[in-house]
Amino acid sequence: MAFLFKEWIRDIKLEYDDIKYYLSLINDVGSYDIHYGLWEKKSKGKITNKGFINAQKRLSDLAVLFIQKNSKNIIDVGGGIGGFSNNIKQLGYFTVCIVPDKKLINIGRKIFPSIKFIHGSAEFFKLQYKFDTAILFESLQYFTDKRLGLYNISKYIKNGGRIIILDEFSESDLGDVMNNKILINFLCRNGFNLLENINLTDEVLPTCDFIINYSLNRSEKMTNLWDNKRKDYLNKTLTYRLLVFNKVY
Numbered sequence: 001m002a003f004l005f006k007e008w009i010r011d012i013k014l015e016y017d018d019i020k021y022y023l024s025l026i027n028d029v030g031s032y033d034i035h036y037g038l039w040e041k042k043s044k045g046k047i048t049n050k051g052f053i054n055a056q057k058r059l060s061d062l063a064v065l066f067i068q069k070n071s072k073n074i075i076d077v078g079g080g081i082g083g084f085s086n087n088i089k090q091l092g093y094f095t096v097c098i099v100p101d102k103k104l105i106n107i108g109r110k111i112f113p114s115i116k117f118i119h120g121s122a123e124f125f126k127l128q129y130k131f132d133t134a135i136l137f138e139s140l141q142y143f144t145d146k147r148l149g150l151y152n153i154s155k156y157i158k159n160g161g162r163i164i165i166l167d168e169f170s171e172s173d174l175g176d177v178m179n180n181k182i183l184i185n186f187l188c189r190n191g192f193n194l195l196e197n198i199n200l201t202d203e204v205l206p207t208c209d210f211i212i213n214y215s216l217n218r219s220e221k222m223t224n225l226w227d228n229k230r231k232d233y234l235n236k237t238l239t240y241r242l243l244v245f246n247k248v249y
């Protein structure tokens with residue numbers, strides 16, 4: 001069985017340049033979250049390291065609000081180096097952090113030795129029991145096969161449990177689950193009801209400015225990437241959303 005699992009993970013893209021870059025950025029600013037931030041409206045013009053860390057915390061805190069009160073165990077699928085898993089563990093939840101990139105796991109295990117990391121992918125992980133909640137915090141966009149990943153995750157959610165997704169969605173691509181309407185349709189056909197679909201784009205947007213500033217003398221590739229992303233956010237072809245689904249069957 002272990003051999004088969006290794007075979008499967010070989011089909012999964014394990015490393016991404018933008019994640020590697022984000023990792024060095026958070027290392028420089030002193031954060032453990034490989035995700036965007038939710039900036040206060042008054043933060044305009046004050047795009048500092050501290051502001052970025054606070055914004056990341058605000059986004060994590062918002063996600064936590066959607067965990068059901070009776071939820072006990074949570075799978076953090078694509079949990080990076082375990083920053084969010086560690087937050088929710090401190091709140092008393094049991095969490096399993098599934099990550100396909102061994103390098104991220106190795107970093108995470110050093111920083112958060114008590115977090116349970118599993119080397120695996122959304123598409124092929126196997127666990128012995130079901131969970132109350134799955135969180136996909138800016139990981140869905142990286143899944144090699146998004147529908148297979150969502151389908152596999154859904155098998156591990158208890159009836160009455162929840163999937164919480166934070167990610168960016170294309171408003172135009174009508175063939176991919178990274179269009180929120182397609183995602184909603186897919187999950188609603190697979191046993192879920194949509195509870196929330198919150199567009200956070202305006203409050204997430206300053207993250208682009210922060211990373212463009214950070215990248216200016218470091219990486220032309222990343223400066224351009226984040227500049228294009230910023231344009232897409234501004235012209236609303238790309239949106240940042242928090243989506244919450246309840247499992248009904």
Ligand SMILES: C[S@@+](CC[C@H](N)C(=O)[O-])C[C@H]1O[C@@H](n2cnc3c(N)ncnc32)[C@H](O)[C@@H]1O
Nearest residue numbers: 033034035078079080121122137139142143144
């Ligand atoms: C942008 S990082 C987000 C990390 C973390 N959720 C956070 O908020 O700090 C994207 C994560 O998705 C993971 N990922 C990429 N492909 C994946 C897959 N097929 N299955 C599960 N996770 C995947 C990456 O390894 C990484 O941990």
